[in-house]
Amino acid sequence: MVMCGILGIIGKGTVIEDVVTGLLTIQHRGQDAAGGISYKGQFNIKKGLGLVRDVFNKKNIARLQGSVAIGHVRYPTAGTYEATEAQPFYVNMPYGIALAHNGNIINYGELKRYLEDEEFRYINSKCDAELLLNVFAAQLLRLGKFSTDNLFTSIDKLFDTVQGSYSVISIIGKKGFLAFRDPHGFKPLIFGKKGNAFAFASESVALDVLGYDIIGDVQPGEAIFIDNERALHRKKIRNAIHTPCIFEWVYFARPDSVIDGISVYEARYKLGRRLAEDIINRNIKPDVVIPIPDTSRVAALALAEEIGISYREGLIKNRYIGRTFIMAKQSERKNAVRMKLNPIRTAISGKKVLLVDDSIVRGNTSKEIINLIRAAGAREIYFASYSPPLRYPCIYGIDMQTKVEFIAKENPIEKIRREIGCDELIYQSMDGLLSSLQLGEDKEFRFFCTSCFDGNYPTKVNENIFKEIEHDRVACKSSIH
Template sequence: MCGVIGIYGNKEVATELWLGLISLQHRGQDTAGIITYKDRRFHLRKGKGTVQSFFTSKDWNILKGKIGIGHVRYPTIGGGDPEDAQPFYTNSPFGIAIAHNGNVINYQELKELLVRERRRHINTSNDVEVILNLLASELGRARQSSLLQNGVNTIFEAVKRVMEMVNGSYSCVCFIAGQGLLAFRDPHGIKPLKFGWKGKNFCFASESVALDTLGYREMRDVEPGEAVFIDLNREVSSKVIKKLAPRHCIFEYIYFARPDSIIDGVWVYEARFRLGEELARRVKARGIKPDVVMPVPDTARTTALSLAQALGVPYREGLIKNRYIGRTFIMPRDSRKIVQHKLNPVRCEIEGKRVLLVDDSIVRGSTSRAIISLVRKAGARAIYFASSSAPLKHPCFYGIDMQTRQEFMARNKRVNEIQNEIGADELVYQSIEGMLRAIKPSSPQSGISGRQSSSYCTACFNGDYPTRINPEEIARIEKERIEL
């Protein structure tokens, strides 16, 4: 999971990129980076840490230019070493800088092709370097005269070749020296990418929240398989290059994205609200009667609110989060101790009550177990646990840190076994159908056109992957994850 941003503004863009990245910080806290372009040179600062901890005021003297790209990263391919931080750039055949969100499944095969047949050098284990070198190689094959006379078509042709070769998810933002700002999204549109403009200033970002906070009121999604190019005269060209059935990541709505973002026609907040209504039906059907509904902060808050409303039960904040500790799910392994430091129970709301806890998901189960134990020690009479999402059973190969089958508690266990293992008195999961009903186009008043519920990737719940998954690649990725 990563966040990207690219801006072509009418003044220095470094601080706008920085502010945009802070809005996207929830998408990755491992590394941060910004690259800008001025005086025929790239200016780059990237490394370990959050946006606020990594950059200093001195960086604004380095990061000069009206065009730039930014990135926040949580590692997928590669172990999160400083040299794996994005953006990346190459000087050959001419300057290209890139940042992406996603994961290249056939990384190894493409790396070998680039090294063996295209005489490209791959320096890191970051999959974006493969996309960068494929793009550079394809642009290098086009004659220089063709690029000068017919820039955008030549660039779109190169992107088409990249799309034909890369298997996986990728929402990319690039700058091509002497040409302009380019963004493209994989043919299924698995990871989000938004395009915004104010007059002749342009911005691409992973989520609409970054555009909102920077004042880009006009916006649209980059379509699946679409490339958008802004040349140095600020003329916009776009083309759907290779479109397949949309398969947007459903987990963006449940967990990753900020609730104030709108992704592919669906408000994340509304989706989470409806997830609560769906859960309420399942809680009622099980005859569960809590005294109080409490979210596990922060992602499940909206879902818990609507669930409480639908049950006619008070909603209470019974777990207070230390906001200076990062999101458990995207922190390094063994989260048990982190949970203890991160969440503190409000005893006066818990003592003697039947508490219905709501969380977005159960992955390995260790976090849920630690939270239930915390609430039980705070004096709860009974603890019911509801998951906003269906049981997670299958690895994600599209950029999320859950890539080995062994990681999933629900893979080989029944619901009552999971219930016992996490220590809940009752456990209620959302159904896949409930998720699809909840994550539907936004209300007509929002003025946003939506999509069919069948347009989502639900692979981590049902194993229905949007792209070809080669068993050897699965084994390699799983081995890599285990060794990390």
């Protein structure tokens, strides 16, 4: 399970309405399914396929009583496209535990066999959140009487066995609220306080909208437990090199979020300025800069300002065509692109157009957009990616999981240029990417997970992991279609 968003609150009175509101602010992190669970003496759960607004209504929200609740939005790249795969999940033993996570467990098969053979726990779905929940529950049950120390010890044991990325929020019945982050901190998790209530979310924008004062990020390898008296207990359980996923700033997060102390907006703005240096050095002289909506707007604006030319919204996005609709109803990517994007001819015709996008994965979408712009009368088309060439599968949580998906895997840039049909192709350098994210308050050098660009994976990997992921990927696509 990857490319998701999570939000949890422990407060006063019923909190599910705020959880649902918070999920709406991080809807971009997952549009295929949503869910929520609350606790008031017993668990009440609602989850289903579709957007947050499709899953929740006044009637089912009224049923989710309790002063503690967690929610989730899902984009399936592992598991299948079914309501049973949606999060959160819960188990009865011990105490009653509900859990949702953002990330991807890469040793899923190994852990599933262990749970079934050694712990006699059956995993009913293909969602790794259910597996993660059962690993945690088994560790906690083994330690006996509940205590904060035993809780943290169980997470320490979990860190020993679970490989991959995971930012987790959990409700422990009659005990309190738990959050923890894997030792490398691949996926974001931030928390804040409002009065006597605490909220945890994938992005700071959710806390902003809900009126919480941000305390900070859950640190890599850290666990935070809030008991029923609202006392906060936190412990740094593991120390490892912090390698957050760099694609959060490149593509995934909202521009008004701050993740691990780095403003997404400022990072993308600086990425655009760095890209402008390459445009100038190559003596490329466009008449107009046009972003490919939505992610690339900030970088495109910065680039246009830096080189002193016009910025135009030359592609208009149809916001009412969902990803699922396109996947289910359109067999040709050409039609899918035309359904989503329409060019403004007056901004394009007769001009040398510089298109800016966050990345190029397969190249199919880029090619069709270039065809659209050329058909709208562009004299020349330059295409700029404000991230470097993507060449390696992501095993930690972005929807790029097989080697065959990358046009840049084996192809030189000139061949990619010819394939997608532009007159010039410009990629951001790795140095430009990394330097643009050195924006934290401490100004110290930061490490990131850049494995999709350079193949350097922060955790141990082997070929079997890639084979398993590719097998699951094919199965997932088959179930969706």
